[in-house]
Amino acid sequence: MHRYLPKSRASTTLLCMVTLVLLLGTCNLVFGEIVPAGGGLGWDGLTYAEMVRRLGFMITDGQLSRYYSQRLLPSLIVKTMLAVCGAQLSDQNIIRGFQLINLLALVLGTIIWKRMADLLSLGSSGVWIGFASLFLNYFATKHLSYAPVTTDGVALLVSLLLLWLFLERRPLALAAATIAGSFVWQLTGLYGAILLLSLHLKLPGAESVQLPTAASDWKRNDGQMRAFRLFAAAAALTISILVLSQLPGAIKNGSLVRELAIFVTGAPSLLVVVLALWILIGPILLSRSLLAVLTAAPLRFFLLAGTALLLPQIAFTALSNPEVPNPSGVLYVLNWIVFPLAGKGKFLMAFLAATLLWGPAVLLIMLCWTDVSTELRKIGLGPVGIVAATVPLVLVTESRFILGAWPCLVLGLARALDRSGTSKLFGYLFGALTILNSQFWLRFNIAPWEGNDYADLTDFPKQMFFLHYGPWMGWPAYLAQLPIVLCAAYVLKIAIYTKDA
Numbered sequence: 001m002h003r004y005l006p007k008s009r010a011s012t013t014l015l016c017m018v019t020l021v022l023l024l025g026t027c028n029l030v031f032g033e034i035v036p037a038g039g040g041l042g043w044d045g046l047t048y049a050e051m052v053r054r055l056g057f058m059i060t061d062g063q064l065s066r067y068y069s070q071r072l073l074p075s076l077i078v079k080t081m082l083a084v085c086g087a088q089l090s091d092q093n094i095i096r097g098f099q100l101i102n103l104l105a106l107v108l109g110t111i112i113w114k115r116m117a118d119l120l121s122l123g124s125s126g127v128w129i130g131f132a133s134l135f136l137n138y139f140a141t142k143h144l145s146y147a148p149v150t151t152d153g154v155a156l157l158v159s160l161l162l163l164w165l166f167l168e169r170r171p172l173a174l175a176a177a178t179i180a181g182s183f184v185w186q187l188t189g190l191y192g193a194i195l196l197l198s199l200h201l202k203l204p205g206a207e208s209v210q211l212p213t214a215a216s217d218w219k220r221n222d223g224q225m226r227a228f229r230l231f232a233a234a235a236a237l238t239i240s241i242l243v244l245s246q247l248p249g250a251i252k253n254g255s256l257v258r259e260l261a262i263f264v265t266g267a268p269s270l271l272v273v274v275l276a277l278w279i280l281i282g283p284i285l286l287s288r289s290l291l292a293v294l295t296a297a298p299l300r301f302f303l304l305a306g307t308a309l310l311l312p313q314i315a316f317t318a319l320s321n322p323e324v325p326n327p328s329g330v331l332y333v334l335n336w337i338v339f340p341l342a343g344k345g346k347f348l349m350a351f352l353a354a355t356l357l358w359g360p361a362v363l364l365i366m367l368c369w370t371d372v373s374t375e376l377r378k379i380g381l382g383p384v385g386i387v388a389a390t391v392p393l394v395l396v397t398e399s400r401f402i403l404g405a406w407p408c409l410v411l412g413l414a415r416a417l418d419r420s421g422t423s424k425l426f427g428y429l430f431g432a433l434t435i436l437n438s439q440f441w442l443r444f445n446i447a448p449w450e451g452n453d454y455a456d457l458t459d460f461p462k463q464m465f466f467l468h469y470g471p472w473m474g475w476p477a478y479l480a481q482l483p484i485v486l487c488a489a490y491v492l493k494i495a496i497y498t499k500d501a
Helices: 007-031 045-060 073-085 091-119 124-135 138-146 152-168 171-181 188-197 215-220 222-253 256-287 290-295 299-319 330-338 349-358 361-367 369-379 381-396 406-420 424-438 475-496
Strands: none
Touching: 007 091, 007 124, 007 138, 045 073, 045 091, 073 091, 073 152, 091 124, 091 138, 091 152, 091 406, 124 138, 124 361, 124 406, 124 424, 138 152, 138 349, 138 424, 152 171, 152 188, 152 381, 152 406, 171 188, 171 299, 188 299, 188 381, 222 256, 222 330, 256 330, 256 349, 256 369, 256 381, 330 381, 349 361, 349 381, 349 475, 361 369, 361 406, 361 475, 369 381, 369 406, 381 406, 424 475
């Protein structure tokens, strides 16, 4: 059973965490930089600002796409804030409004994280590792303040809220949060449905199933070999369909060689993700039929999941105009998984970009993936399902795509390291790498941005910002950062297995 830690200890730790988030957030509000693109609104921020000003007209006039209808809630919150304050809907006020809701999201997320940590009885090291991984990385300390007109900060809060309500076993609140969160991040409905269906499902023995590690182990267990072959065949079939879907267009456009180079570049990362998924869900498939597990779910949870998933979809259809093009979609993302946005030649870009955005916790999750997977299975089928559905999105190389699963991954990592124990050397090293990665101390606006906001992204000064994101990372930044990240992974591996005397 889960139990809460003593309130005095929990209160002191929570106060320190909230104070740190508020201090960094206030410094960013007062001294922080703003992206020059769009006059400080950024790229997608131009649309979000327009939604703040005239969302009602965009809906009635058929100007709202389905993509942006799934992200309208933060703009509506900012619009309400400015209306209550009697402030004008100027660019500066809209930027400030998004900055404030991003900071509020981080503070509320901190409170939720501490609540989850207490609920699962995490020790001090696990609590602080999880906090740093969630709120002291580049995403939280620089990205949200430098380009604040976005839904990403609120989306992270929604993901934390869904996971907490799952752990608290609150189905009605979880369904309500899923419906509301579906207007912040596209995958929220799927995540909420997965959590609702698995709310009271058990995985008896799944966490204790050991996958074969040697050839002799495979030979002794035909059942495990057959299960792995079926899994590998399903993965290969999915990849083949995506590859074949690109061939006609590539041949027609004369880009077959280029597409092949992109596929080869992403192939090593793709193989790693497929193996990681087997380590995560293989024991579940071996311990019990997934269909048998799902049929054990009470009917009311199927109804709640269906309602939470379908109601927002009906609303999106009513609010949006299907003729307005979407900047992204399921088919686009599926193709990007196999043909990564990083282009050709930049091997391991998926893991490099993820580390730059989310911090050294990404390296720790990869190094401890077997233990992290075990802890996720102990927590429940819901978090396992979210991670399994989201991990392939890291291959796109725009790593914010995985923010919906990031709280689950961090919770699994915190529990794994808490159980194994960490040394002082690890603590110092992890802290130093976290500060180095956060980059709240680094100035991006080293010179004025010139020309079109979409041009010369791989050149400085624009590259100061875009060197953190796979699709727009230039070769000099890639060649400089990859060795640093690989070295960080090596020293972290040593520190993990170092124990205090």
